[in-house]
Amino acid sequence: MAVALTSAALLAAGCSSSGGKGSEEKSDGAGGGKGVNTPRMTIAMVSHSGEGDTFWDIVQSGAKDAARKDNVQFDYSHDDEAGRQAQLVQSAIDKKVDGLVVTLAKPDAMKGVLKKAKKAGIPVITINSGAEFASEVGALAHIGQDEAIAGEAVGEELNKRDRKKALCVIHEQGNVSLEERCAGAKKSFDGEMSTLNVDGTNMPDVQSSVEAKLQSDSDIDSVLTLGAPFAATSAKAKDKAGSKAEVDTFDLNAQVVKGLKEKTFGFAVDQQPYLQGYEAIDALWLHSYNANELGGGKPVLTGPQIVTEKDVPRLEKYTERGTR
Amino acid sequence: MTATPTPTPAGTPESDKPDEPAPDEIARTADSADTARKIDERLVQRSLLSRLLGRPELGAVVGAIAVFVFFSFAADSFLRASSLSTVLYASSTLGIMAVPVALLMIGGEFDLSTGVMVTTSSLVSSMFSYQMTANVWVGIGVSLLVTLGIGFFNGYMLVRTRLPSFIITLGTFLMLTGLNLGLTKLISGTVSTKGIADMEGFESARALFASEFTVGSAQIQVTVVWWLALVAVATWLLLRTRAGNWIFAVGGGQHTARAVGVPVARTKIGLYLGVALGAWISGQHLLFNYDVVQSGEGVGNELIYIAAAVIGGCLLTGGYGSAVGAAVGALIFGMTSKGIVYAQWEPDWFKFFLGAMLLVATLLNAWIRKRAEANR
Structure with a gap:
């Protein structure tokens, strides 16, 4: 009776008795306690991210957690246009920051300005893509994923799963790292792989294009998406098209982890963006505190890590809070 | 009917084919056409054909048929029921916005904020329901109010400041892009919203905005119904009501319209509210189809909506166009973008093919309209 009354009252008030913020558990974040007491330093991160990218959000939360522990003032800025990204780096140099974290998606545009950083004596760590250019621009270390290696890992995983014909869905035409992922997968995959260009900012278009292709x-028996948000959409397209293909994806988010658990997806490739942000800040702190250098001149790889249904129980709450 | 009988050489047996008109018959037809011309032209009963030729959507319909026939031959899988329903789905998600955008363009204005307004609408709905732990229908209602509010803002700024709508809605576009991202991150902590599929009311809302039903052997998405309903309402509004006359009048020339007593400000604000309503429907579809909304979505779609309206026969200068035309424009866009995939053309060239096909369809459209007007 009491239950009926409560739910009636909830309904009258327009409330939902399931889901929503009301069902959220309090999560424990890192860096809640006290950090080190080394002198306060400032580190700027400048990425090539566009607006509203889940991936860079996770990189940032890694960097912020490290910054809190290491008593670092963390400044983040980003621009997807190479020239403007270089300007952002320049303004960080002008502010005389104690360390720089930069992405090298467009290495040619960054070379000049990173030379200036070196002249100003600011240590630089490069993250994410562009490992082969890191030593050329004089970076202390490179922390990231090699897209070609990650792609190859996917190709091998597809072989292991006995797939014959795969489709690689590129959600941003002409993006070098996306093309590299597809090319890597194609290289190690024994079957046949075709590509499809879709408009990533228009979900219904992604769905109908994948649907049309299937x-x-x-004969296509696996669909590989290159970003987490497109995996769920492709799974939907697969159902609509009546295809039996397995959907696999690069990167993780809460929806992908849920899908792995429900076996909507076969596997996901994680490059652990949190680690890229966290390690970059921590390595710069170590460099200033203890003159350490990470990687021995070779890139430090944060991925690929193949994640399947078996890993879900461990990962679920971390993706929910946005750190995996 | 200006076709002349083919001159047949004398003496051949073909000359007395029964289906060729005799010379005196031709003379009679020409006579009756002459008498018709003598009557006042406004009183002439135009034939069905010539009335059809005068419609703004005619060129688009011919273009659509051409694209359809083309892909029927170019792509093996294009004509299957399941493929056609995919094409219809792609067209409907564009068409729901293209129809109100066409009305706005007939009224002589632009809206560049439509693409991101769709995203705003779904974000508001999702985040309100989630954060308040409310029944999702409450979120849907709040989202309707907020989206209409944005439409009203666009319209009100336009009539008060008299700045070009291009500038005002460009401002709204940029502001909404920033707000979508900023507020989502502030409230949800990440750049996408949290799932609301387990909340009360989700199933019924999904039935209304993102379900599908079977017709024959094809699965039809409910967005197709929304699309057709919007076309019907918009056509009725344009052709059968006083508001429709106002829309054509303000698009043709707002000073003249004001001089003859058309409420220009009200009409324009109303048109922006119509666009907002379309954005709300599209936004709720996004939310209930995908459960989670990415805050960076929608940028660039505003141009596709405008393109669909223009392909469908709307003039960029206003005062001319139709809702049916915009719907057909969306269909051309949907058929072309999916047809290229069905035809398995090299994916790297996708955008090029898309652009070229659209240009050809639009040129065909313009050429036919010119012919139709010349023949009137």
Whole structure:
């Protein structure tokens, strides 16, 4: 009776008795306690991210957690246009920061300004893509994922799963690292792999394009998406097209982990963005505190890590809070 | 009917084919056409054909048929029921916005904020429901109010400041892009919203905005119904009501319209509210189809909506166009973008093919309209 009354009252008030913020558990974040008491230093991170990218959000939360522990003032800025990204680096140099974390998606545009950073005596760590250019620009270390290696890992995993014909969905046409992922997968995959360009800012278009591709070629037995948000959409397209293909994806988010658990997806490739942010800040702190250098001149790889249904129980709450 | 009988050489047996008109018959037809011309032209009963030729959507319909026939031959899998329903789905998600955008363009204004307004609408709905732990229908209602509010803001700024709508809605576009991202991150902590599929009301809302039903052997998405309903309402509004006359009048020339007593400000604000309503429907579809909304979505779609309206026969200068035309424009866009995939053309060239096909369809459209007007 009491239950009925409560739910009636909730309904009257327009409340939902399931889901929503009301069902959230209090999560424990890192860096809640006290950090080190080394002198306060400032580190700037400048990425090539566009607006509203889940991936860079996770990189940032890693960096912020490290910054809290290491008593670091962390400044983040980003621009997807190479020239403007270089300007942002320049303004960080002008502010005389104690360390720089930079992405090298467009290495040619960054070379000049990173030379200036070196002249100003600011240590630089490069993250994410562009490992092969890191030593050229005089970076202390490179922390990231090699897209080609990650792609190859996917190709091998597809072989292991006995797939014959795969589709690689590129959600941003002409993006070098996305092309590298597809190319890497194609290289190590024994079957046949085709690509499809979709408009990543228009979800219904992604869905209908994947649907159309699967309808036109019913032999496709696996769909590989290159970003977490597109995996769920592709799974939907697969159902609509009546295809039996397995959907696999790069990167993780809460939806992908849930899908792995429900076996909507086969596997996901994680490059652990949190680690890229965290390690970059921590390595710069170590460099200033203890003159340490990470990686011995070789890139430090944060991925690929193949995540399947078995790993879900461990990861679920971390993706929910946005650190995996 | 200006076709002349083919001159047949004398003496051949073909000359007395029964289906060729005799010379005196031709003379009679020409006579009756002459008498018709003598009557006042406004009183002439135009034939069905010539009335059809005068419609703004005619060119688009011919273009759509051309694209359809083309892909029927170019792509093996294009004509299957399941493929056609995919094409219809792609067209409907564009068409729901293209129809109100066409009305706005007939009224002589632009809206560049439509693409991100769709995202705003779904974000508001999702985050309100989640944060308040409310029944999702409450979120849907709040989202409707907020989205209409944005539409009203666009319209009100336009009539008060008299700045070009291009500038005002460009401002709204940028502000909404920033707000979508900023507020989502502030409230949800990440750049996408949290899932609301387990909340009360989700199933019924999904039934309304993102379900599908079977017709024959094809699965039809409910967005197709929304699309057709919007076309019907918009066509009725344009052709059968006083508001429709106002829309054409303000698009043709707002000073003249004001001089003859058309409420220009109200009409324009109303048109922006119509666009907001379309954005709300599209936004709720996004939310209930995908459960989670990415805050960076929608940028660039505003141009596709405008393109669909223009392909469908709307003039960029206002005062001319139709809702049916915009819907057909969306269909052309949907058929072309999916048809290229069905035809398995090299994916790197996708955008090029898309652009070229659209240009050809639009040129065909313009050419047919010119012919139709010349023949009137």
